[in-house]
Structure formats: structure tokens, C-alpha cells
Amino acid sequence: MSFSGKTVLITGASAGFGAATAKLFSESGAKLVLGDISAEGLGEGISGDFVTLVGDVRDPAYSKELVKLSIDTFGSLDIAINNAGIVHSFAKIPDLTEAESRKVIDVNLLGVFWALQAQLPVMEAQFAETGEGCAVVNLASVAGLGGASWLSIYGASKHGVVGLTRAAALEYARKGIRVNAICPSFAATAMAGEAVDDPEVESHMTRGVPMRRLATVNEVVQAILWAADPANSFTTGQNIAIDGGLGAL
Ligand SMILES: NC(=O)c1ccc[n+]([C@@H]2O[C@H](COP(=O)([O-])OP(=O)(O)OC[C@H]3O[C@@H](n4cnc5c(N)ncnc54)[C@H](O)[C@@H]3O)[C@@H](O)[C@H]2O)c1
Structure with a gap:
């Protein structure tokens, strides 16, 4: 995949999927706008063009500032x-x-939601002017596709992201913007806690996953780039499970 000349905005880019996604996009020729609430690790290991802005995605103004930074830079x-x-x-x-x-x-x-509100109008105007399509990839979860006991409000938030992804895809289907979500099962980032280093915890946490393991960060990041790739120009409104077979049960 080549993202040469493309501008990519990534939130939560200091760690986990966000940091690894930033690295892969940069290696594929993209220019990056990286945001996170924590400055630690933000932009680390990126050799291509990038700018950073520390802030909190809970603040709608921060989403607007990230978009403005992308356009201005x-x-x-x-x-x-x-x-x-x-x-x-x-x-x-x-x-x-x-x-x-x-x-x-x-x-x-x-x-x-605040991110979509800030990003979509700018992408729409850009498409109207250049005819070049844009893509949004939201990080949902398998907890957004089915019930997750002990993770109720997290699962509810991710069901919400799945719904937002579908709605945005429909609203912008003829306006040059594809909107998809990636839905991983537990993956090897800080979010999976002790399961990353302790095989016993991993085995317990993934007992319902047919492959019986965490996803690697790279397995998830590859799917994020696939969904963003302009070559996938007919894929929109999809909530794509990266789940070691869980959805097949
Ligand atoms: N790791 C998993 O098992 C897993 C599974 C399914 C979905 N996900 C989803 O993938 C996404 C990334 O998760 P990860 O595993 O890389 O987690 P992570 O904890 O490694 O990284 C998340 C990043 O988001 C940043 N962040 C947190 N709150 C923020 C805020 N209010 N404003 C701005 N930045 C903020 C953190 O500082 C951190 O750098 C999340 O949306 C998560 O729900 C993760």
C-alpha cells in the first residue's frame, strides 16, 4: 500500500495501535497529524513529515484544532x-x-462524534474541489458487535461507534468519503493489561477466541491501513472484525 502524499490524522497516537499505525503510514509515504492526551511517545520513531498536538478528544474544540492543523500545515x-x-x-x-x-x-x-463533526465537512469540501476521495477509520471493538459481560459501558460505547460509522458512511456515500470501523478482539497493547506478558492470563482472556490468543498490534494495524487504502474505493459503512474467528461462532 502506498499513501504517498496523503495527509493522515491519527488520535491516540502516543501508544498502542495509534503509534504503530502512525509508523506504518509514515513508512508508506504519508504526512501525519498526531494527537494524544499524553505527549509521551507522540511522534517517536517517525522519520517522515509530521506535526503533533496534545489534547483531549472529549473536547470538541480539540478535534477542530487537529483538522485545522492538518490544513494549515x-x-x-x-x-x-x-x-x-x-x-x-x-x-x-x-x-x-x-x-x-x-x-x-x-x-x-x-x-x-466530535472528530467526525470536525473532519467530514472539510473532507467533503476537499472532494468537491479535487475529486480525490477521503477515508475515515474508527476504532470500535468486537465489544461493539456483540455483548461483552463485565465490559458493559465499554461495549455500549463501541456499539455507538459502530452506529456512528454506519450513519456517517450513509450520509457521505456520494460525497467522496468512506467511513469504516475496525473491530478487534483483545490485542497486545497496554489495554489488554497483564495478558500481554502472562500466558496464563492471555489464555483465560482469549478462551472464547477460536485462535486462542491476543491479536498482535500489527494484525490490527494492517486492517486499519487496508480500510484507509484508496484502492478499497467501494468499501464503506463496514465494521470489520479482526477477531481470530470469534464472529464465526
Ligand atoms: N487493545 C485492545 O485489546 C483493543 C481491542 C479492541 C478495541 N480497541 C480499541 O483500539 C483503540 C486503541 O487502543 P489501544 O489498545 O491502542 O490502547 P492504548 O491504551 O495502548 O492507547 C490508547 C491511546 O489513546 C490515548 N488517549 C486516551 N484517552 C484519550 C483522550 N481522552 N484524548 C486523547 N487521547 C487519549 C492514550 O493516551 C493512548 O496513547 C481504542 O479505541 C480501543 O478501545 C483496543
């Missing part, structure tokens, strides 16, 4: 990867606190 916004997200501790519904529950919805669901 590189003159375009071709691809957006709405990846920033958090998970809550495993807990039954009555045991989740109000603060934790609201935060998960604010970051995971409203964060993607």
Missing part, C-alpha cells in the same frame, strides 16, 4: 483514524461508578 486532510479510547475495569453493571461510566462514553463515543 499540509493543505489537506485525506484520512482520519479516530483511535483514541479507554477501557474500564472488568466489573458488573451495578459496580461501575458514574464517573467511570461517563468518562468511557465521553472518550470512546462522543470523542469519535
